[in-house]
Every structure is written in structure tokens, then in C-alpha cells.
Amino acid sequence: MRQLCKGNVAVIKGAIQAGCSAYYGYPITPASEIAEAAALYLPQVGGTFVQAESEVASINMVYGAASAGVRVMSASSGPGLSLMQEGLSYLAGSELPCVIVDVVRGGPGLGNIAPEQSDYFAMVKGGGHGNYRNLVVAPASVQEMADLTILAFALADKYRNPAIVLTDGFIGQMIEPLELEERQISMPDKPWAVTGVRETRKNLVNSIYLETDELEAHVRHLEEKYRRAQEEEPCYELYLADDAEVLLVGYGIVSRVLRSAVEQVRKFGLRAGLFRPITLWPFPSKALTEAAARCRSVLVVELSTGQMVEDVRLALDGRVPVEFYGRSGGNVPQAEEIRDRLLARAADLVAVG
């Protein structure tokens, strides 16, 4: 049934549908409604909500619950995620699944509470210590806040690794229709978990490997999982990209603005298209390369000074010129702003290549 829902609340509705039974978190604007929804809904369906003393404690409670084999999550915004980085490294190192939502706000430091996409490096490239990756999905609507949270739980369990829902203050605060169906929850077996019964007594959750060769073997094992994820999980959306001369690339809220901009510039005869990564890690490099092959140029737009654009450039490897347009401080470009920029640069954008 269709219901109006706030993006942050949709996260918890999705999580409950994914069988999440525990939430540990600490309030922070603009993510607090996630904790509030968890506090309201989870205990009613037999789940656990604890407001922790800090994000450091939250992520380690998540670590404990994940060790014990339940589906567990937390959410925060940039400053809180900075505090969680150590824990994320431990979770990845110990091969524990969990879902963490980052409703990105302006940074660095205390910054502000307006939307940014400046945590891309921190979430997609790691951020914590050691050789590990986060699986990262980027919703662009309230519906996707629920759907991609459900996906994130599946990915986290499939790869026994933290999965991040990387979103921003706008998507989190927005209200849109949300369509939820009653769904059967299929919980994977977790024979590795430490559950306090005879069968799991010999189990051990840890990330310490003192012998150099043992640690290297562990890191190779993680690497192999990540390689498999790169093959199987990239996800993206295309809009009017088939005949596009200029391909716009953006994720999350920006992809919505770009969608409007594509429509607007097409009225002026400039054939623009949109490539929206849905998984940021693994990054849909192959699909992007294919989509961009037919284009004269690529314009990456982000609410940052240029983070995802590095992955776009890596993927395209100089085959197509890549331009970047970024806003920050919580400023979200208007579709008209992108339109005008595209039209002003149209001659150059289409001429090259």
C-alpha cells in the first residue's frame, strides 16, 4: 500500500521488513528520525532499540549484535560516522554483517546540517584502518530509502561485511509516497555466529591475526569477496542515455536534479542523458564505460568538491573527457543551474571527443 513517509522513517520500515531486530544509535541532525522511528517501531515487533552513549558505543553494540547473528543496524551523519570508522574496520575485519546509514550533512568539522555528499571518500573508500571495503548503496527517493536498506541487509549477509546506505539530508528529510508490500523475510544461516548455545560454542569472532602469513591470507580472503562483489553487485540507472551526447553522472539527490536538468536541456536541443550509480561500491564502472562510450563528454555533479568524480575518471580512463561541477556547504544546485551551465558549455561539450 502506498503511504506518505519521510525518508529517514522509510529506512526503518525497510529494515523491519528485512528482518532487522536491533538498532543501536545516537541522535544527530539530519539523521535523528531514523533513531526515533527505530525506537518507536522496533520494540513493538519484538526488536531492540538502545540509544547508546555515543556513536563509538553504537557501532560496538552493532558489532556485538552482529557477532550474535542478528540483523542489526545503526544510522548517523558525518561526525557520527567519523566516530564509527574504527568499529567499521573491526566489523569488516571480523567479517560481520551490519547496515549503517549515513545521512550526510555539511562538513568538515561541525560544518552544518544541510545536505552534502562529502562523505563519499569516507564511506566508499574506507575511512577506517586496514584493507577493507564497505558495500555502499545510494538511494535517491523515499522509496529507495526502504528498498536499498533491504538490499543493504542482503548484501551485508551475502558478503559478511558492513553495508552502508549513503544518503543526504534532503533524501532523509523528504516526504514521498512509499509502497510497501508484506514480504517473507528470508534470514540466511549464520553458522559462524556466537549465539550462546552448544552448536556455536567453538565459534570465535575476532580480527586479530598475529602471524604475518595468517593476516595476509585473511586479507586475501577479504579481497576475494570484494572481487566477487565487484562482479556481481554493481547497480545503476540510465535515463535518456541512449542517444546522449553529454552524459551527466550523479547519485542520490543530485541524480534527481540532473534528471530535471536533462529534460530541460533537451528542450533546447542538447541531447543529454543521465547515469546514476545506485551502488557506489562496487562502483558500476563497466556500465558507465559502456554508457559513456557513445558520448562526447561527461559531466559529474556532486555536493562535494569532487569525490566520486575520481571513480568516474578511473572508470573512463581518459577515453571520454570528464568535467566536474560541485556545490558544497549544503547548497544543492537547481536544475536550472545545471541547465544553464550545460547550455553555456554546449559547444565545447559536444565538440570534443
Add this chain to the structure above:
Amino acid sequence: MAAKEPRVRRDEVRDIAEPRGSVEIDQEECKGCGLCVESCPPKCLELLPELNPYGIHPAHYTGEKCTGCGICFYCCPEPGAITVFRVPPARVATQEVPSAATL
């Protein structure tokens, strides 16, 4: 209570041909810290003058006077270095046994 007198009188102990208790010390597991020697109420443990393969002087039961009180077991930091034995209570029923629980 490092030097406290055991509650069993020495002359009584001496009268018994075979001690009520006995201790086995795993020479591989013992790290020679000496805490058992120090703690033993009847002073029936000692560090061997010889070195074991790890280069330490392991603890050793002299073979006399052990009451089986178990103090050495609880003072020893190694989980399995010390095993304490005792003659079943019926055989020494008349004697006061300072078990771990009453200390």
C-alpha cells in the same frame, strides 16, 4: 597470609605415614613463578635446582606433608600446571582439613 600457620598441627602431620594430599606439577606448563612455593601452608613445594627445557626452574612437590588443601592450585596462574589430590575424606575423617572453601 603468606606465612600464616596451617591449621593442621605439625606433629599430627608427621605422625601420618602417608600424607593426606598430593600435588602434581606439570613440568611443561609450569613457568617457575614460585607463587605456589610461597603460598603452600605446609611448605611442601620447592623450585627444582635444575632447569627445564624452557630454561626455568619448575616447581616440584617434595613428596611430604601435602594436605591437599588446594591453595597452590588457586595461586598458580596456569590453568593446568597443578593438579591436587587428596585421600578420600573417610580415611582422614578425624583430622581437620583446611579446604579452600573454609580459608
Add this chain to the structure above:
Amino acid sequence: MSEYQVVHSKSPVFYDVYERKSDLQHQTHYCPGCGHGVAHKLIAEAIQDLGVQERTIFISPVGCSVFAYYYFDVGNVQAAHGRTPAVATGVKRARPDSIVLAYQGDGDLAAIGTAEIVHAANRGEKITCFFINNAIYGMTGGQMAPTTLVGQISTTSPWGRRPSNEGYPLHVCELLATLEAPVYIERVALSDNKNIMRARRAVRKAIENQVAGLGFSLVEILSPCPTIWKLDPVEARKWVADEMIKAFPLGVYRDRKTAVPVTPVPQHPVAEVLDLEAEVTAKPATSHHRHVRETTIKIAGFGGQGVLLLGQLLVEMGMLEGLEVSWLPSYGPEMRSGSAHCHVCLSRQRIGSPLVSHPQALIAMNKVSLHKFAPEVQAGGLILYNHDALPANFEPPPEVRAVCVPASDLADHIGSAKVANVVMLGALLSETECLPAETALAVLERRVRNPAMLELNRRALQAGRRYDEREIHVALSQPDGFAE
């Protein structure tokens, strides 16, 4: 020898051979005379005697006891430095039937993990904590601990701990005993035979409490570290007795027999909690007669004027009408007061940017908002201003119609200033016909449960719809509303 019976031997709670160790698999990795081994033995014995080996989950910390999982044949989870109580919280809440033992040293518990232990204790987590206090950082090679004694030399307090520089030793039991929730807190010492036996009883009781479901228990164990203290094991034990106990008095700091009372939360099926069967059935978008594909509205005013709520009413109406809708608020650090605005899109197709930079309609609930947002309104658009006249110095943008609706005055007249936003809703529907008025009524009926309030809202809606005679400024072209 055959007459002898074993009375004390290695607990079966310990692995027979420490296979997780790379070498010397029959010995622990602890230094000769270290207190950890003794503490381990007391814990293992209690686990065995209480018959909870299968259920036990041991959380090991960072510090010398990081490898406790080498030895304990129970479920094992290794935690990040200082976070053992948080990890234990997650484990215990996920598996309430398990027996969760959190084991920490003094740096782990009383320095980097101070917050976690205090709050786990304060929440009354039903876990058992063992706090090994040896007044020094052992594993990292002898740095100062939060419990290092005044004057005690360490590698990072080379002149002895100076209260003027490092403060005083932290007294964990005393600190935690100020909290309400813990059921049992005791400090014991591995200083001599008698105190070891006291420690044995305390360890057992702390685990028993958890088996009984009572609540948070913590045993602080003053423990020798001969290697870092540079004392032989016998001297080290004496140092615990002579120096540490002086600074950290032994004793029971809390012993409560009853658990914290439980306040249950009502249980409901998932479908009900998630509103999966919400009766909202969208009807096909026919009843609003506009030819427009998309309506974009910005609503602005002072916090508390119902600005955000008005936007939500509009998107709910839109959804009922089968449209795509989006509502995006300006969100600020202040809960009330300050300025507030929101963006509303109603569309027949998938909505791109939910950000309304050039609205077709602006509802300005105060003068500041009018001045701020009027310049953004599209040519052919509409401004609804909450007053009976436009400000003297205000000129609407070209081709924009400005309509004055004294919504706050009308609302006051109706009986509640709160319904000014609904007056504006009525005016908007009347001016633009972007959505049918019946749908507005339907939404109000769903949202407002109080009959008296609902009546006020109905009248407010009506008042807004009828108030159309005070048009102040007519656009140059397209007087009926929207461009497109």
C-alpha cells in the same frame, strides 16, 4: 597414589590444548606470576560449577588478555579497545539466554572505555564484568594507567604519577556505585591466599547474578603484573597487598537482590506497525481539471505557523489523487521559531528535483518570507500573502499575481490561530484548482481526530476558499494561473 582422588585440576572450561596459539600450546601467553591466569581460573571454575559453559559468551578486550579466547572453551568475541561493555550489550540483547562475560584491563575499562562501562552499568545491562586492575599498561610495555598509583613510575610517568599533571587514580567501583542500576560491585585482590579465595567467591557471585537474570555485576580484581612492575612474582603479590589495597580499598560496594523492574512495550504484527494495510487507495488523477503536468509550490513563514504541515496536507492530497508528490522541508537546528519553508511538487510523472527553485505558487505566511521568496516565483505564477494588503515597498515580479489573504485574522475569527494554514490551503485550492477541495476535506478528516478541531479546520478551509475578493495585483498575462 591410587588412593588419592583429584580435588583440583584444570577446568574443562579451558581448552585442553591451546590450538589457537601458534606455539607453546600447553601454556598460556601470560608472564610468570601474572594475575590474569588466576582470574581466568576463577572464572572457568565458576562457569563449570554453575553449569553454563554452553551458554557462555566471553568478550575479550584489547590488552594482555586479548587472547583469552585461546583458553576459554566457550563462545568468544574479541572487542575493540575499551568497547567490551558495548559489545557485550549487543550480544546479550541479541541473545538474552546467553551468559555474557566482559573482561577488561584498567586501560581498556577505565581510560579509553570509561563511557562504555559507565553507561552499560547505568543501563543495568544483564552482563558480568571483570575488571583486572594492575595499575599499569602491560601489553604496550608499561605506560601509565588511569589506576596507576600516585608516585608510581611508568614509562609515561617517568617522574612518578604526579596528581598535578596526571590526576589521581580512578576508583571504578566507587564511581559505579553511585549509579542506581548495578546489582553487584565488589573489589577483590589477588594478593594472598585469603584474598584469592574471596575473589573466587566474588567471581562466582557475579556470574550467578546473571544466571538469575538480576542485572549488572562487576568485580574489580587487583592483580599483579610482575614483569612491568619489575618485581618477582612473590614480591609483586606483596605489592598488591601493601600498596594497591591501600589505594583501592577492598569490599562490597553494591549488593542488591532485586532486578530493575521491566516496563513492557505493547506488541503488534509487523503489517500493523508498518501501516502496510493503510486504507489509502489512490484514485486515478481525473478530478482536478488542470491540464498541468506539474505543480510546484513553496510555503514559507515563521516556525509554528503550520508551514510544514500545510505542505504535508498538500502532498497527502496529491497522493490521494494518484499523483506523484514530494515534500522537502527547510530544516534548521531550532525546533520552533526561526523561519521555515517547504517545497511541494505535485506531478503526473516521476518527480526529478524535489527542490522547488522557481515555484508556480508561493504561500508567504509573513512579510519576511514574501520579500525573500517572491522573486523566485515563475512568470504566470501566484503569490498568496497572509495579510490584508501588500507591503508598501513590495512589487511582485512581472507576470506574477499576488493575492492577499489575511489568513491569520480569519483564523482568529474562526476561533484558533492554528488554522491559518488551512485558510491558506482553501485560498490556494480556490485560486489554482490544483487539487479538489473534497480531497482536502478527506485529508483533514483523516488527520484531525478531535471533532471540535476538525470543525474549525473545515470552517478555515471554507473561509479560505471564499476569500477571493481582495485581489491586489493582477498579472499582465495569463490571469488564470499557471504557465505551461
